[in-house]
Amino acid sequence: MSGNSAVGEAAVLAGCTAYFGYPITPQNELTEHMAKRIVEVPGGVFIQSESEIAAINMVLGASAAGARAMTSSSGPGISLKQEGISYLAADELPAVIVNMMRGGPGMGNISPAQSDYLQATRGGGHGDYRTIVLAPASVQEAADLVYVAFDLADTYRNPVVILGDGMLGQMMEPVTFTTAAPRKEYPKEYVLSGASGRPSRMIRSLLFDTKEEEEHNWKLFRKYQLMEHNEVRYETFLLDDADMAVLAYGIAARIAKGAIKRLRQEGLKVGLIRPITLWPFPMKIIQETAKQLGDFFVFEMSTGQMIEDVKLALEGKGHIHFYGRPGGVIPTPVELSRIIARHCYQSQRSKKR
Amino acid sequence: MLIRTIFSGFGGQGVLSMGYTVANTAMLEGKYVTYLPSYGVEVRGGTANCTVVVSDEEIASPVASDPEFVVVMNQPSFFRFQSILQSGGLICVNSSIVDTSCARGDIEVVVVPTSELAEKLGTIKVANMIMMGAFIKASNIVSFDFLMKHMAEILGEGKAKLTKVNREALQLGFDYVKE
Numbered sequence: 001m002s003g004n005s006a007v008g009e010a011a012v013l014a015g016c017t018a019y020f021g022y023p024i025t026p027q028n029e030l031t032e033h034m035a036k037r038i039v040e041v042p043g044g045v046f047i048q049s050e051s052e053i054a055a056i057n058m059v060l061g062a063s064a065a066g067a068r069a070m071t072s073s074s075g076p077g078i079s080l081k082q083e084g085i086s087y088l089a090a091d092e093l094p095a096v097i098v099n100m101m102r103g104g105p106g107m108g109n110i111s112p113a114q115s116d117y118l119q120a121t122r123g124g125g126h127g128d129y130r131t132i133v134l135a136p137a138s139v140q141e142a143a144d145l146v147y148v149a150f151d152l153a154d155t156y157r158n159p160v161v162i163l164g165d166g167m168l169g170q171m172m173e174p175v176t177f178t179t180a181a182p183r184k185e186y187p188k189e190y191v192l193s194g195a196s197g198r199p200s201r202m203i204r205s206l207l208f209d210t211k212e213e214e215e216h217n218w219k220l221f222r223k224y225q226l227m228e229h230n231e232v233r234y235e236t237f238l239l240d241d242a243d244m245a246v247l248a249y250g251i252a253a254r255i256a257k258g259a260i261k262r263l264r265q266e267g268l269k270v271g272l273i274r275p276i277t278l279w280p281f282p283m284k285i286i287q288e289t290a291k292q293l294g295d296f297f298v299f300e301m302s303t304g305q306m307i308e309d310v311k312l313a314l315e316g317k318g319h320i321h322f323y324g325r326p327g328g329v330i331p332t333p334v335e336l337s338r339i340i341a342r343h344c345y346q347s348q349r350s351k352k353r
Numbered sequence: 354m355l356i357r358t359i360f361s362g363f364g365g366q367g368v369l370s371m372g373y374t375v376a377n378t379a380m381l382e383g384k385y386v387t388y389l390p391s392y393g394v395e396v397r398g399g400t401a402n403c404t405v406v407v408s409d410e411e412i413a414s415p416v417a418s419d420p421e422f423v424v425v426m427n428q429p430s431f432f433r434f435q436s437i438l439q440s441g442g443l444i445c446v447n448s449s450i451v452d453t454s455c456a457r458g459d460i461e462v463v464v465v466p467t468s469e470l471a472e473k474l475g476t477i478k479v480a481n482m483i484m485m486g487a488f489i490k491a492s493n494i495v496s497f498d499f500l501m502k503h504m505a506e507i508l509g510e511g512k513a514k515l516t517k518v519n520r521e522a523l524q525l526g527f528d529y530v531k532e
Contacts, residue, residue: 167415170389171389172373172376173387174385174386254413255413255414257411258414261413330416332416332418
């Protein structure tokens with residue numbers, strides 16, 4: 001099953017009943033899957049909207065009405081959705097947004113890239129807000145993280161972004177769907193469901209009173225602190241005895257893993273830290289690793305975006321190496337292993353001196 | 354074991370479905386597998402290709418820069434992909450429309466006149482299945498018997514009424530290639 005279809009199927013199994021989208025390559029199979037599948041579930045709604053902006057605002061409406069709502073797009077489409085995502089965050093409405101990244105900026109191309117890291121992890125739209133960002137590295141993990149995404153969205157009443165890339169979306173791999181455990185019931189005291197028999201509710205983000213807006217900002221901030229405390233996810237690979245730690249996420253981490261297996265055969269002790277949540281970023285494991293080794297190698301399919309978070313985590317400690325392939329180019333494990341090996345040997349030499 | 358194969362040809366020749374079928378078969382055999390279609394500007398009549406990686410362990414990258422096997426259904430694909438094939442690699446060529454006189458010397462070339470063979474079955478539509486039968490014989494990438502046995506499951510319900518002719522086509526291709 002392709003990554004796009006797997007994300008769609010998992011969303012339906014996770015109880016998503018409202019999908020709104022506008023076509024864009026390389027995520028069209030997701031929209032296609034939803035068109036077929038979501039109408040099979042009771043109350044399921046699928047709308048191919050007139051634009052990305054319409055789609056995200058439909059998500060906002062469906063979420064305000066209490067539905068598990070989702071939209072998906074890629075690069076340029078996600079940019080258009082930012083206004084709506086900002087409103088979702090301000091209104092504290094749960095939603096899942098899937099971004100299958102492609103080469104950018106502008107129209108860019110339709111090849112896999114990791115160009116939207118900063119946009120996704122820094123909120124993306126206007127205002128003082130954050131979104132949880134999940135980065136799967138395989139079709140199976142993409143499906144698994146969809147359940148997580150919906151639960152996190154409901155738990156914190158905040159938009160959650162699944163940040164994949166064109167390759168993850170297009171690629172087919174075996175996938176099994178865990179029969180979703182009976183879903184936790186989340187309090188829905190904010191849902192607009194008709195005010196008969198209860199005081200009326202209002203969902204709005206317009207807060208003219210500066211004091212009120214400030215308090216709202218701090219309230220959101222406290223929520224983000226909770227996420228940073230509770231929701232960090234990462235995977236490590238052969239890190240225990242490593243002299244150098246590679247940092248990569250998503251499909252790049254997978255290529256890095258292949259490279260590391262080769263390097264281990266050459267006797268180079270290289271390990272991997274793969275952030276699964278890009279925000280909140282796994283700072284602690286990086287700081288702990290910095291006590292054990294001094295060399296960090298950041299590999300991204302961009303000119304370097306996650307490297308900023310790595311620098312923030314390291315607070316000036318250690319030495320950061322970088323290799324990036326932007327624009328939709330997909331490096332091979334062999335290519336990456338050669339680059340890492342060169343950096344390894346250089347670093348060993350400079351230490352001897 | 355890690356085997357990377359590129360299937361290539363004109364859009365409409367059943368190139369992607371060849372790759373998909375091999376990937377599906379390998380998956381049901383319990384192997385790790387990735388299937389990556391080429392995507393974007395390809396149109397019917399243009400060139401299409403897909404990459405299938407089959408392995409005993411987790412696959413790092415679904416992209417093949419130097420594949421072990423290549424299956425080629427048209428001339429442009431032959432030029433493009435024989436050049437990246439590993440030394441000693443295997444290339445299966447649709448010799449009905451592809452001229453292989455300029456093939457590299459360090460690779461194994463298997464020629465299959467798919468159109469002529471397909472005529473025997475009365476339909477050109479199964480040319481890709483003939484090629485796949487031949488490819489499986491030459492490469493041993495998946496079990497031919499397993500594919501034949503689980504044909505309906507692998508190809509899906511939509512192709513149920515074509516099971517018989519598909520079987521014949523696969524067998525024809527499989528038998529065409531000598532040990």
